[in-house]
Amino acid sequence: MAYTEADIKENELLAMSPEILDILLKDHTTQCNIFWATDSYSHLGKGFAYSDQITAEKITSGYGKIIIPRAAKSSDTQRQRSREMAEVFTPSWICNKQNNLIDNAWFGRENVFNSEVDASDGSHIWIVNDNHITFPEGKTWRDYVGDTRMEITCGEAPYLVSRYDTVSGEYIPIEKRIGLLDRKLRVVSENTETIEEWLEGTRLAFKNTYGYEWQGDNLVLAREALLYTFIDYFRNKFGKMPTLKSLSYIAYVISWNIWQMDGLKGVIPGTCHSTKITNVGLFGDIEESITPCKGCKDGDLRLHNGTYAMICDWGQNGKPEKAKKKLRYIDLIR
Numbered sequence: 001m002a003y004t005e006a007d008i009k010e011n012e013l014l015a016m017s018p019e020i021l022d023i024l025l026k027d028h029t030t031q032c033n034i035f036w037a038t039d040s041y042s043h044l045g046k047g048f049a050y051s052d053q054i055t056a057e058k059i060t061s062g063y064g065k066i067i068i069p070r071a072a073k074s075s076d077t078q079r080q081r082s083r084e085m086a087e088v089f090t091p092s093w094i095c096n097k098q099n100n101l102i103d104n105a106w107f108g109r110e111n112v113f114n115s116e117v118d119a120s121d122g123s124h125i126w127i128v129n130d131n132h133i134t135f136p137e138g139k140t141w142r143d144y145v146g147d148t149r150m151e152i153t154c155g156e157a158p159y160l161v162s163r164y165d166t167v168s169g170e171y172i173p174i175e176k177r178i179g180l181l182d183r184k185l186r187v188v189s190e191n192t193e194t195i196e197e198w199l200e201g202t203r204l205a206f207k208n209t210y211g212y213e214w215q216g217d218n219l220v221l222a223r224e225a226l227l228y229t230f231i232d233y234f235r236n237k238f239g240k241m242p243t244l245k246s247l248s249y250i251a252y253v254i255s256w257n258i259w260q261m262d263g264l265k266g267v268i269p270g271t272c273h274s275t276k277i278t279n280v281g282l283f284g285d286i287e288e289s290i291t292p293c294k295g296c297k298d299g300d301l302r303l304h305n306g307t308y309a310m311i312c313d314w315g316q317n318g319k320p321e322k323a324k325k326k327l328r329y330i331d332l333i334r
Contacts, residue, residue, distance in 0.1 A: 008225070010064050016247075021056050022056060024227065027260055028256055029309050036050055037215050040217065044066070050270075051270070069169060091124075094124075096162075100116065102149075106147065113129055113183055114127055115127045132190055141187050141191045141201075145188055146208050148209075154218075154222055156218055157179075157213075157226065159211075160179045161177070161229040163228060163229060163232070174236050181209045184208075184209065198237060198238075199246060202234075206253045207253055210311070212258070212263060213258070213259075219259075230250045257311070265301065265304050266301055266304070266333075267309060268309060270306075271306030272295065273306070275291045276288060276289070277291060293306065308328045312325070313327055
């Protein structure tokens with residue numbers, strides 16, 4: 001299996017573990033699989049329509065190459081998706097600038113993980129700080145790893161993990177990665193020695209990293225990217241693959257924390273609906289009326305009749321497990 005490519009092959013993931021692939025396709029709100037939520041694949045026939053669930057059978061074997069990163073899609077497909085779904089991805093150097101702003105505020109100083117260089121020729125790079133990350137007084141590395149981060153409308157999640165540049169498709173080596181989760185995992189690796197310690201810190205990092213996305217194919221890519229990021233950092237630290245048990249657990253956390261949602265409404269995409277009311281009059285005459293979703297009509301986030309997306313509260317600092325509970329995403333919004 002190749003770990004230095006932008007495009008993760010679903011057939012390789014299936015060969016590694018069918019159970020893990022199934023976990024990555026799970027939607028915990030509907031208790032079904034995530035669905036396509038795009039017409040980009042409808043020409044492939046049954047099972048590929050907008051509202052069809054994404055199953056392992058539809059993205060492996062002969063279909064193993066249909067879900068690819070935006071950078072690998074044709075220019076026509078990119079333009080179509082930008083036009084229909086406002087899908088525009090951000091290059092890694094911009095993600096890095098914005099992620100640096102978050103860390104500048106958290107650490108109270110600049111250039112914590114890297115220094116940005118905007119060259120006169122218009123190119124943009126960053127120089128990695130190779131020194132061990134130090135923390136301000138009153139804060140520890142666990143505070144940083146357990147601090148909540150979220151990427152809204154995450155697409156392929158370039159702000160969370162940066163295995164590749166989503167615009168150019170160029171693979172980014174682990175030491176140069178700039179994602180919010182990448183930074184957490186670097187901190188975990190710098191401050192732990194044993195596999196047990198590393199896994200504990202990494203679970204905390206994943207449980208406090210979130211993102212949501214409308215389109216199912218992007219969501220698959222985002223979830224896969226987070227899983228392979230886990231593999232990358234484990235291999236970099238310990239020189240071997242993590243166990244299937246560890247992979248399954250991280251995949252489970254990812255399936256909760258990177259979820260499918262219409263971000264403007266807080267519901268599963270397309271689930272808001274109009275209601276037909278039929279009244280029979282005194283003399284048998286029939287009158288029908290259509291009542292639209294009140295939330296959509298009034299622009300009220302809390303009055304939609306669609307299926308509100310559920311997320312997982314993992315408890316304080318992501319543990320203990322007994323504190324885990326489901327809640328609606330909109331109930332976190334004040």
